[in-house]
Amino acid sequence: MxxxxxxxxxxxxxxxxxxxxxxxxxxxxxxxxxxxxxxxxxxxxxxxxxxxxxxxxxxxxxxxxxxxxxxxxxxxxxxxxxxxxxxxxxxxxxxxxxxxxxxxxxxxxxxxxxxxxxxxxxxxxxxxTRARSSQIGAWASPQSETITSRDVIANRVNELEAEFKDVDQIPAPxxxxxxxxxxxxxxxxxxxxxxxxxxxxxxxxxxxxxxxxxxxxxxxxxxxxxxx
Incomplete structure (x- = not known):
């Protein structure tokens, strides 16, 4: 040591x-x-x-x-x-x-x-100009809030990917x-x-x-x- x-x-x-x-x-x-x-x-x-x-x-x-x-x-x-x-x-x-x-x-x-x-x-x-994954990430994260696990964000990302599936340009939150x-x-x-x-x-x-x-x-x- x-x-x-x-x-x-x-x-x-x-x-x-x-x-x-x-x-x-x-x-x-x-x-x-x-x-x-x-x-x-x-x-x-x-x-x-x-x-x-x-x-x-x-x-x-x-x-x-x-x-x-x-x-x-x-x-x-x-x-x-x-x-x-x-x-x-x-x-x-x-x-x-x-x-x-x-x-x-x-x-x-x-x-x-x-x-x-x-x-x-x-x-x-x-x-x-952001990558699509980063755009979805901006929507998914309740930044600075306490969450129970990483699954909260992962599940929200899955929901948003389905929601924006047919959207060419995701708008800013x-x-x-x-x-x-x-x-x-x-x-x-x-x-x-x-x-x-x-x-x-x-x-x-x-x-x-x-x-x-x-x-x-x-x-x-x-x-x-x-x-x-």
């Missing part, structure tokens, strides 16, 4: 070239797209996986990993059951944080912002939709030698900019270096 303190011996030396202000693209969304592209090209597992942090009306925090399905000038979009625990938390408190971790590249991106639901049209358009995180702060972290990592943070020059089309303008943001 390993010593109780064996975790102390786990160390990785970051030999990456670091991150300088001159390397940043004009807006955080452009910079994020660049890093995401590099993560995809490096064939990292699920490079669009992100940790979503919420806090309820009683300030109870909770995190979970979800998949980002769209990144554009508005922010970051993911989809979920709208009756889930995270949906309830977001309805109580729209202030959220998300983070992307690409360990093999020694990179992390941390985003703070507000979340809102996307339009039903956008939800339906995305839902239509009314209790399923997309969420958009509009960023007010986006921090890019790059591992460096001697634990002197680089942290460059984009922040809105004016909080009133949030939710407006100026987010894709360089002059909407200020960049600060943060100590590691």
């Amino acid at each position: 390993k010593d109780a303190n064996w975790l102390n011996d786990l160390r990785v030396s970051y030999e990456t070239r670091g991150l300088h202000e001159s390397q940043l693209l004009p807006t955080p969304m452009q910079q994020f797209q660049s890093w995401l592209t590099e993560a995809i090209e490096a064939e990292l597992p699920e490079p669009n996986a992100m940790v979503l942090a919420t806090a309820s009306s009683t300030a109870q925090p909770k995190t979970r990993t979800v998949l980002c399905k769209l990144v554009d000038e508005r922010g970051f979009v993911f989809f979920s059951n709208t009756q889930s625990a995270k949906a309830e938390a977001m309805s109580q408190n729209p202030q959220v944080a998300i983070s992307f971790l690409w360990l093999q590249l020694h990179r992390q991106v941390q985003i703070i912002g507000e979340v809102e639901q996307v339009s039903r049209v956008e939800t339906e358009e995305y839902f239509a 009314p209790f399923w939709g997309g969420y958009l995180v509009r960023p007010s702060s986006v921090e890019f972290w790059q591992g460096a030698r001697s634990r002197l990592h680089d942290r460059l943070r984009f922040e809105l020059a004016d909080p009133g900019f949030m939710g407006r089309s100026v987010l894709n303008r360089a002059d909407a943001w200020v960049v600060n270096r943060v100590a590691p």
